[in-house]
Amino acid sequence: xxxxxxxxxxxxSRRIRAGDLSPVELAEAYLDRIAxxxxxxxxxxxxxxxxxLAEARKAEAEIAAGDWKGPLHGIPIALKDIYxxxxxxxxxxxxxxxxxVPAEDATTVRLLREAGAVILGKTATWEFAIGxxxxxxxxxxxxxxxxxxxxxAGSSSGSGAAMAAGLCMGAMGTDTxxxxxxxxxxNGIAGLKPTYGLVSRRGVLPLSFTxxxxxxxxxxAEDCALMMQVLAAHDPLDPGSADPGPIDFAGALGGGLxxxxxxxxxxxxxxxxxxxxxxxxxxxxxxxxxAKAGATIRDVSLAPLELYYDLCNLIxxxxxxxxxxxxxTQTPELYGAVARKRISAGAFVAxxxxxxxxxxxxxxxxxxxxxxREVDVLITPTRHTPPxxxxxxxxxxxxxxxxxPFNVLGLPALSVCSGFTGNGLPLSMQIAGRPFEDALVLKVxxxxxxxxxxxxxxxxxxxxxxxx
Amino acid sequence: MTDPSxxxxxxxxxxxxxxxxxxxxxxxxxxxLDEAAARIRGPIGYLEEPSNVFRLAPAAKEAAR
Numbered sequence: 001x002x003x004x005x006x007x008x009x010x011x012x013s014r015r016i017r018a019g020d021l022s023p024v025e026l027a028e029a030y031l032d033r034i035a036x037x038x039x040x041x042x043x044x045x046x047x048x049x050x051x052x053l054a055e056a057r058k059a060e061a062e063i064a065a066g067d068w069k070g071p072l073h074g075i076p077i078a079l080k081d082i083y084x085x086x087x088x089x090x091x092x093x094x095x096x097x098x099x100x101v102p103a104e105d106a107t108t109v110r111l112l113r114e115a116g117a118v119i120l121g122k123t124a125t126w127e128f129a130i131g132x133x134x135x136x137x138x139x140x141x142x143x144x145x146x147x148x149x150x151x152x153a154g155s156s157s158g159s160g161a162a163m164a165a166g167l168c169m170g171a172m173g174t175d176t177x178x179x180x181x182x183x184x185x186x187n188g189i190a191g192l193k194p195t196y197g198l199v200s201r202r203g204v205l206p207l208s209f210t211x212x213x214x215x216x217x218x219x220x221a222e223d224c225a226l227m228m229q230v231l232a233a234h235d236p237l238d239p240g241s242a243d244p245g246p247i248d249f250a251g252a253l254g255g256g257l258x259x260x261x262x263x264x265x266x267x268x269x270x271x272x273x274x275x276x277x278x279x280x281x282x283x284x285x286x287x288x289x290x291a292k293a294g295a296t297i298r299d300v301s302l303a304p305l306e307l308y309y310d311l312c313n314l315i316x317x318x319x320x321x322x323x324x325x326x327x328x329t330q331t332p333e334l335y336g337a338v339a340r341k342r343i344s345a346g347a348f349v350a351x352x353x354x355x356x357x358x359x360x361x362x363x364x365x366x367x368x369x370x371x372x373r374e375v376d377v378l379i380t381p382t383r384h385t386p387p388x389x390x391x392x393x394x395x396x397x398x399x400x401x402x403x404x405p406f407n408v409l410g411l412p413a414l415s416v417c418s419g420f421t422g423n424g425l426p427l428s429m430q431i432a433g434r435p436f437e438d439a440l441v442l443k444v445x446x447x448x449x450x451x452x453x454x455x456x457x458x459x460x461x462x463x464x465x466x467x468x
Numbered sequence: 469m470t471d472p473s474x475x476x477x478x479x480x481x482x483x484x485x486x487x488x489x490x491x492x493x494x495x496x497x498x499x500x501l502d503e504a505a506a507r508i509r510g511p512i513g514y515l516e517e518p519s520n521v522f523r524l525a526p527a528a529k530e531a532a533r
Contacts, residue, residue, distance in 0.1 A: 310504035345497035347481040353505035
């Protein structure tokens with residue numbers, strides 16, 4: 001019953017709660033679809049069939065007994081394979097961690113389990129969330145379901161591909177420079193990098209302590225809101241965790257965009273790193289949709305995109321090398337070439353340059369806060385192109401795109417599908433907000449999705465076994 | 469063939485086991501970081517320091533966690 005695999009979390013949850021949909025039937029549909037199709041996509045590195053069915057049976061019994069835990073109860077979720085899972089390998093897609101079996105779940109995994117989610121498996125990632133498309137790792141790279149010769153982007157590549165292909169109903173990604181939003185963009189889904197500190201990173205293999213974010217990847221912004229309702233919780237075990245108090249993500253959705261002030265960071269995608277015409281055209285159409293929904297649109301300026309790249313590189317480099325120094329000096333052969341090169345470069349950043357990058361970062365945060373007193377959200381494209389051929393994009397020195405500023409600034413940023421190219425490939429728009437105004441960002445994304453028909457279009461993966 | 473000066477930098481960071489095949493790309497990445505660092509260097513007056521990321525919480529509050 002592959003049509004079950006194209007329900008949103010919101011739709012499935014309503015049916016599960018009403019007793020019209022069995023969590024066991026739902027989990028079986030996904031597991032069967034994964035078995036039939038994932039050979040084309042390599043989205044999963046580990047499928048937890050028996051455990052998922054056991055969790056689904058437990059959810060079904062609990063709901064039947066009147067103990068409905070909320071919108072994620074019985075919902076099949078995939079985890080990027082850098083989220084620790086108790087007793088289950090968490091590899092970082094690396095030979096170095098091939099036998100790494102954590103004793104505890106990551107905080108977010110615990111929260112998802114407590115909410116009754118069904119964990120389908122662990123998804124492919126760029127090695128340790130930084131490498132790139134690599135063919136020298138223990139598992140192959142994920143492929144894009146819109147065209148399997150194309151790149152799903154990364155680093156949360158398996159989560160993005162699985163989500164778009166109907167191989168999970170929601171997924172967890174992580175984002176240090178764009179690793180949720182980039183695969184969201186190239187897989188045509190919604191992906192939220194929450195405000196820094198809003199979602200715990202405890203138990204997630206770290207890359208860069210001050211730039212790492214954990215967050216949801218779903219078909220819709222509404223589904224991201226439902227996941228954030230569970231994921232946003234103060235965690236004293238994550239030193240970066242914030243405690244902004246309760247946020248009603250789902251309750252903030254709807255109600256139109258009247259009075260919303262939108263700032264377009266046009267210099268990012270027109271001067272600093274020009275986007276393809278097809279991307280800019282989709283951007284303009286999307287702004288028209290927002291204006292029609294009641295928003296006022298104006299251009300705003302932030303610091304040049306390249307400065308954000310400089311700071312991101314100078315901060316991420318030494319932070320990542322500090323984590324991987326032992327591995328890279330003692331067993332470099334256990335890394336793939338791309339991750340080995342990218343992480344090793346961080347060894348050569350002087351301490352004073354790292355500190356000055358952090359100091360300048362704080363200035364940019366203040367500058368962005370001043371801009372955002374005049375507008376409520378910022379808009380850019382997410383990626384500068386539609387999906388490119390697998391392995392073509394140079395993750396080390398390639399063309400700039402528009403996600404990194406919001407890692408440097410820590411602001412919430414959502415990627416949504418903004419349309420399609422003439423040959424049916426997804427395009428993307430990024431919506432960023434003020435600190436801890438993730439609910440507003442999701443509201444804007446949800447309004448945009450509901451005003452357009454882009455959520456009705458799914459990738460068509462050929463497979464006779466599931467076509468029936 | 470690795471640039472001798474870059475090979476010395478690798479040794480100084482105990483990265484001499486990085487494969488020879490990686491070293492041209494790694495040198496490019498390091499050069500890009502050197503250039504990024506040069507771009508952001510300049511006077512930042514400490515009196516206008518915008519952040520101090522070293523924070524402590526009262527012991528009683530920590531103990532209550």
